[in-house]
Amino acid sequence: MKALGLIVEYNPFHNGHSYHLQTAKELVNAEIVIAVMSGNFLQRGEPALLSKWFRTKMALLGGVDIVFELPYSFATQKAEVFANGAISILDAAGCESLCFGSESGDIHSFQHTIKYIGDHHDQYEKAINKNIKTGVSYPKALSLAYNEVANFNGLVNLSVPNNILGIQYMQAIKKQNSSIEVFTIKRKNADYHDLKFSSETIASATSIRKAIFSKVDQIEQYVPTTTNELLKQYLVLYGSFHHWENYWPYLQFRILQTSPQELREIYEVEEGIENRLIAASLTSLSFQEFMEKIKTKRYTWTRLQRICTHILTNSKKIEMNTNQEKATYLRLLGMTQNGREYLNKMKKHFQLPIVSRLASYKSKEIELDIRAGKMYSFGLTNNFARQALINQEFSQPPIFINE
Amino acid sequence: MKALGLIVEYNPFHNGHSYHLQTAKELVNAEIVIAVMSGNFLQRGEPALLSKWFRTKMALLGGVDIVFELPYSFATQKAEVFANGAISILDAAGCESLCFGSESGDIHSFQHTIKYIGDHHDQYEKAINKNIKTGVSYPKALSLAYNEVANFNGLVNLSVPNNILGIQYMQAIKKQNSSIEVFTIKRKNADYHDLKFSSETIASATSIRKAIFSKVDQIEQYVPTTTNELLKQYLVLYGSFHHWENYWPYLQFRILQTSPQELREIYEVEEGIENRLIAASLTSLSFQEFMEKIKTKRYTWTRLQRICTHILTNSKKIEMNTNQEKATYLRLLGMTQNGREYLNKMKKHFQLPIVSRLASYKSKEIELDIRAGKMYSFGLTNNFARQALINQEFSQPPIFINE
Numbered sequence: 001m002k003a004l005g006l007i008v009e010y011n012p013f014h015n016g017h018s019y020h021l022q023t024a025k026e027l028v029n030a031e032i033v034i035a036v037m038s039g040n041f042l043q044r045g046e047p048a049l050l051s052k053w054f055r056t057k058m059a060l061l062g063g064v065d066i067v068f069e070l071p072y073s074f075a076t077q078k079a080e081v082f083a084n085g086a087i088s089i090l091d092a093a094g095c096e097s098l099c100f101g102s103e104s105g106d107i108h109s110f111q112h113t114i115k116y117i118g119d120h121h122d123q124y125e126k127a128i129n130k131n132i133k134t135g136v137s138y139p140k141a142l143s144l145a146y147n148e149v150a151n152f153n154g155l156v157n158l159s160v161p162n163n164i165l166g167i168q169y170m171q172a173i174k175k176q177n178s179s180i181e182v183f184t185i186k187r188k189n190a191d192y193h194d195l196k197f198s199s200e201t202i203a204s205a206t207s208i209r210k211a212i213f214s215k216v217d218q219i220e221q222y223v224p225t226t227t228n229e230l231l232k233q234y235l236v237l238y239g240s241f242h243h244w245e246n247y248w249p250y251l252q253f254r255i256l257q258t259s260p261q262e263l264r265e266i267y268e269v270e271e272g273i274e275n276r277l278i279a280a281s282l283t284s285l286s287f288q289e290f291m292e293k294i295k296t297k298r299y300t301w302t303r304l305q306r307i308c309t310h311i312l313t314n315s316k317k318i319e320m321n322t323n324q325e326k327a328t329y330l331r332l333l334g335m336t337q338n339g340r341e342y343l344n345k346m347k348k349h350f351q352l353p354i355v356s357r358l359a360s361y362k363s364k365e366i367e368l369d370i371r372a373g374k375m376y377s378f379g380l381t382n383n384f385a386r387q388a389l390i391n392q393e394f395s396q397p398p399i400f401i402n403e
Numbered sequence: 404m405k406a407l408g409l410i411v412e413y414n415p416f417h418n419g420h421s422y423h424l425q426t427a428k429e430l431v432n433a434e435i436v437i438a439v440m441s442g443n444f445l446q447r448g449e450p451a452l453l454s455k456w457f458r459t460k461m462a463l464l465g466g467v468d469i470v471f472e473l474p475y476s477f478a479t480q481k482a483e484v485f486a487n488g489a490i491s492i493l494d495a496a497g498c499e500s501l502c503f504g505s506e507s508g509d510i511h512s513f514q515h516t517i518k519y520i521g522d523h524h525d526q527y528e529k530a531i532n533k534n535i536k537t538g539v540s541y542p543k544a545l546s547l548a549y550n551e552v553a554n555f556n557g558l559v560n561l562s563v564p565n566n567i568l569g570i571q572y573m574q575a576i577k578k579q580n581s582s583i584e585v586f587t588i589k590r591k592n593a594d595y596h597d598l599k600f601s602s603e604t605i606a607s608a609t610s611i612r613k614a615i616f617s618k619v620d621q622i623e624q625y626v627p628t629t630t631n632e633l634l635k636q637y638l639v640l641y642g643s644f645h646h647w648e649n650y651w652p653y654l655q656f657r658i659l660q661t662s663p664q665e666l667r668e669i670y671e672v673e674e675g676i677e678n679r680l681i682a683a684s685l686t687s688l689s690f691q692e693f694m695e696k697i698k699t700k701r702y703t704w705t706r707l708q709r710i711c712t713h714i715l716t717n718s719k720k721i722e723m724n725t726n727q728e729k730a731t732y733l734r735l736l737g738m739t740q741n742g743r744e745y746l747n748k749m750k751k752h753f754q755l756p757i758v759s760r761l762a763s764y765k766s767k768e769i770e771l772d773i774r775a776g777k778m779y780s781f782g783l784t785n786n787f788a789r790q791a792l793i794n795q796e797f798s799q800p801p802i803f804i805n806e
Contacts, residue, residue, distance in 0.1 A: 249781065249789070253653050254660075256777045256793070257717040282793060285786050314660040374659045378652065383688050386652070390659070390685060 001342050004030035005095030005180065006064070007086040007169065009038045011048050011209065012231060013058035014223045016188060016202045021063045023185050024099035032342045035064045036089045037333065038075040039369055040242075040376035041313070043082050045305025047242040047379050049209055050234045051389065053396055056334040060401040061226035065339035067399075068093065069331040072368040073320050076309050078139075079161075083168035084176075088326035091178040092352040098173070098180050100166050104156060105186025110166055113155040114174075117146075124149045137300045139164075162187065176326065212241060238389065242379035244305070248287040250378050251312055255281040267310045267320040273299070277311075313375045315368055328365055331355045334399030356398050370394075404745050407433035408498030408583065409467070410489040410572065412441045414451050414612065415634060416461035417626045419504075419591060419605045424466045426588050427502035435745045438467045439492045440736065441478040442772055443645075443779035444716070446485050448708030450645040450782055452612055453637045454792065456799055459737040463804040464629035468742035470802075471496065472734040475771040476723050479712050481542075482564075486571035487578075491729035494581040495755040501576070501583050503569045507559060508589025513569055516558040517577075520549075527552045540703045542567075565590065579729065615644060641792065645782035647708070651690040653781050654715055658684040670713045670723040676702070680714075716778045718771055731768055734758045737802030759801050773797075 004024055010017060025033060037059065039052045048055060056067045074085025090098060102110070117124055127145035132138065146158045156163045166184060173180050188202050203211075203222040211219045212231070220228055234241065255263070255277050263274035276294050284290035287308075294304055310320070330352050335343060347354055355361040358370060373393035380386045407427055413420060428436060440462065442455045451458060459470045477488025493501060505513070520527055530548030535541065549561045559566045569587060576583050591605050606614075606625040614622045615634070623631055637644065658666070658680050666677040679697050687693035690711075697707055713723070733755050738746060750757055758764040761773060776796035783789045 249786070250653065250656050253656070253778070253781050257657075257715075257774060283790070285790055312660075371660060375656070378656050383652070387686070387688055 001031040001345070002029060003032045003034050003093070003095045003097075003342065004028050005090035005093070005098045006033060006035045007070075007083075007090070007098070007100065007165075008035045008059070008064075009042050009048070009205075010035075010055045010059050011042060011205050012050065012055065012223065013062045013227050014203065014205060014208055016204070018062050018224055019188055019202065020099070020101050020185055024183065025063070027099065027183055027185070028097045028181075030097070032065045032338060033063060034066045034068070034090060034093050034095055034339075035059055036068050036070050036086045039069045039072060039372060041072065041076050041309050041372055043075060043077070043079075044302045045076060045307070045309045046244060047247065047309075047376055049212065049241045049243075050231070050238075051242075051376065051392070052333055052373075053392060053399060054230050054234055056399045057401070058224075058227050058230055060334050060336055060339075060399060061230075062224055064336075065342065066093070066335045067333040069333050069369065071327055071329075071331070071365055072313070072315070072372045073324065073365055074327060076306050078303075079164050079168045080171075083165060083172040084325050085327050087169060087172040087176055087178060087180065089330060089352075091173075091176060091180055092327070092350055093330060094346050094349060095180055097183060098169060099183040099185060100162070100169055101187040102156070102162055102166050102184045103160050103187060105184055107182060107184045109156050110163075110170060110182075110184065113150070113158075114167060114170055116150060116155055120149050135297050137298055137303065139300055139303075213243060238380050238385040239382045240380060242376065244287040244308075246379040246381065247312055248290070250375075251287070251308055252281045252284070252290070254311055254314075263311070265316050265318075266307070267315050267317050268303070268307045269311070273307065277307075313368070313372045315371075319364065319368060324365075327352065328363060329353050329355045329361065331366070331369065332398045334401070336401045340400070358394055404434045404748070405432060406435045406437055406496070406498045406500075406745065407431050408493035408496070408501045409436060409438045410473075410486075410493070410501070410503065410568075411438045411462070411467075412445050412451070412608075413438075413458045413462055413465075414445060414608050415453065415458065415626065416465045416630050417606065417608060417611055419607070421465050421627055422591050422605065423502070423504050423588055427586065428466070430502065430586055430588070431500045431584075433500070435468045435741060436466060437469045437471065437493060437496050437498055437742075438462055439471045439473050439489045442472045442475060442775060444475065444479050444712050444775055446478060446480070446482075447705045448479060448710070448712045449647060450650065450712075450779055452615065452644045452646075453634070453641075454645075454779065454795070455736055455776075456795060456802060457633050457637050459802045460804070461627075461630050461633055463737050463739050463742075463802060464633075465627055467739075468745065469496070469738045470736040472736050472772065474730055474732075474734070474768055475716070475718070475775045476727065476768055477730060479709050481706075482567050482571045483574075486568060486575040487728050488730050490572060490575040490579055490581060490583065492733060492755075494576075494579060494583055495730070495753055496733060497749050497752060498583055500586060501572060502586040502588055503565070503572055504590040505559070505565055505569050505587040506563055506590060508587055510585060510587045512557060512559050513566075513573060513585075513587065516553070516561075517570060517573055519553060519558055523552050538700050540701055540706065542703055542705075616646060641783050641788040642785045643783060643788075645779065647690045647711075649782040649784065650715055651693070653778075654690070654711055655684045655687070655693070657714055657717075666714070668719050668721075669710070670718045670720050671706070671710045672714070676710065680710075716771070716775045718774075722767065722771060727768075730755065731766060732756050732758045732764065734769070734772065735801045737804070739804045743803070761797055 040048055042048055059067050068089050070085055074081055127148045128141050131141035131144045143159045158164055170182055201221055208219050208222055260274045263269050280290050280293035332354050374390050377386045377389035443451055445451055462470050471492050473488050527548055530551045531544050534544035534547045546562050561567055573585055604624055611622050611625055663677045666672050683693050683696035735757050777793050780789045780792035
């Protein structure tokens with residue numbers, strides 16, 4: 001069975017994802033689609049709109065056959081680490097191909113870019129260092145250096161997040177000696193940074209989330225009916241979606257009860273940022289206000305959000321093993337009948353253990369996922385709803401959809 | 404100027420307190436009344452109904468001239484440590500006498516009791532150890548041992564919290580070689596454990612708080628009009644009073660984000676109670692439910708509440724110096740004109756520094772008070788109200804009442 005791998009967050013699953021999935025499946029002639037999906041906290045350092053279980057249901061009803069969780073220690077990280085974790089999971093699960101979305105849809109320009117960066121390594125490093133010294137953030141320094149060195153000669157635009165991820169996926173495949181073949185599909189009418197709906201049926205996840213939170217615009221036309229139904233169900237079950245502002249009191253509480261020394265034990269809290277965090281949390285009424293107060297040229301919004309996520313989940317430097325290049329387990333969040341058959345047939349060849357039940361697997365890394373699951377529950381203000389979500393992390397078997 | 408010392412919590416200040424204050428003042432012919440008052444968290448391990456600033460106003464309007472804060476490291480402790488801190492502050496502030504409330508109002512029975520315990524020390528210790536082995540809590544073992552040894556021969560009843568405190572005050576005075584003279588006044592019509600109002604104008608603080616939270620009964624007749632006005636003002640300003648249930652989500656959050664090892668760093672978390680705390684917080688919908696789940700014969704409700712308070716305020720074993728027998732500063736919460744004159748005249752003779760502004764004094768011990776002040780703010784659900792209270796800890800000068 002030919003397996004296609006996808007790397008996703010599905011926050012939430014929408015028509016653009018559906019388009020990508022169907023097109024990719026046809027492109028590589030896949031019999032099975034395996035998605036590795038961020039759990040409750042996402043790469044940009046944000047809580048997902050709704051839990052990984054609901055997002056898994058959306059994925060399965062949208063055409064994915066198997067969903068594995070990208071562990072917290074990879075998911076809430078910069079693109080390079082995120083890609084390492086995701087690729088290692090798809091590779092371990094026997095995927096033959098990976099198809100990612102990009103602005104150009106041209107895989108050759110990605111290959112060309114990787115080669116070009118490799119050939120101009122010293123020049124590129126020099127330019128990065130020069131830019132860092134001006135006080136800008138690391139991603140900004142990368143992007144500036146890249147523009148200086150590459151000068152846009154048919155190379156991909158590395159100021160677009162999806163393109164950066166694409167490059168990192170390809171480099172992770174190379175580094176891990178994986179045989180996964182890479183494809184890319186042009187993203188359809190959805191500019192990641194565009195906050196307005198841009199076509200009749202496809203809109204970015206960002207604009208869909210904005211519409212959901214503003215409760216003004218309708219989203220039905222931009223998501224499959226299954227997604228729309230699950231969004232409604234979530235509200236009925238849990239009373240609200242998850243948003244950083246819901247977590248603000250807890251983040252503020254934790255920062256204000258913690259000494260600077262203790263805060264520095266948290267992953268990515270360094271260079272004295274702990275003092276800025278404490279000072280800002282003394283005077284901020286909201287997460288937005290807090291973020292604006294701690295934002296500097298040197299720290300991207302995304303990096304700061306990830307720091308906040310690590311504080312919320314109490315993820316320590318000693319726990320987040322940054323040298324870990326590959327995942328160590330496949331946490332199964334859900335599968336279709338088709339997915340189950342694939343697993344039954346193939347799992348003996350898998351390079352990593354499948355974790356279907358938390359009780360049967362112990363590791364330092366999965367402890368972080370479990371804790372993140374519990375902390376995610378605090379985005380719900382209702383005590384009953386929160387309790388239900390806390391317990392789901394332990395009691396929920398993988399979602400099974402029998403089409 | 405002859406100064407009378409009182410050791411209080413005023414949660415809230417009521418007619419019983421007023422009666423005690425006036426009677427004591429006349430009894431010792433005092434010109435000035437100095438109260439040492441628990442801050443935002445109380446000896447029973449509970450958040451005070453309203454902030455120390457409002458309780459200070461109540462005290463000053465009720466006849467106290469000077470209010471000093473009993474530091475967190477003494478206030479949220481068993482009777483012995485609580486008494487050590489309180490006596491050291493009254494002694495340092497030049498009090499010539501102390502008057503505490505008791506069931507009997509007979510100081511001789513207290514003196515007799517202390518002597519009797521001293522004379523029967525070995526027998527008493529043996530009885531304590533014997534009782535501890537049966538698995539009961541330490542206070543229970545003390546009380547049982549005392550009953551066995553003393554056999555009620557004209558001694559005070561040590562199953563009553565106020566009597567225990569009285570004994571501890573007197574022992575602290577002896578230990579600290581203080582020249583404070585002790586008096587006691589019979590508590591009027593207010594049985595500490597009685598939840599029902601028991602007379603026309605005097606009721607226990609417990610029953611008043613119960614009435615406030617149930618919003619059914621009227622409390623006007625049991626408190627001075629000044630207290631009643633301040634209670635109303637508090638609701639207008641902050642939206643709610645403080646109750647353990649308001650802190651439950653934060654306590655649950657903190658326990659669930661923390662490893663057993665890290666929890667054991669918290670003061671009084673020992674003997675494996677950390678595992679009980681974690682297990683219970685996974686399944687409890689409220690503080691009440693949580694407490695019922697962690698309650699054992701060995702741990703009193705009060706001790707467990709104090710543990711919860713220390714977790715909430717993140718007070719570590721290394722911070723709570725248990726060998727500290729005396730306070731190291733006098734944090735001035737408020738004064739009347741009369742109090743100010745006393746301070747101006749007497750402070751050069753004080754054995755400890757007066758802290759009027761946080762900015763001008765640094766110590767490890769006062770850091771705990773500051774943190775407790777911030778954490779107390781999280782009992783308010785409104786972001787604005789919470790922020791106002793967080794900042795008050797730093798911006799509030801001592802309350803001054805010019806009668």
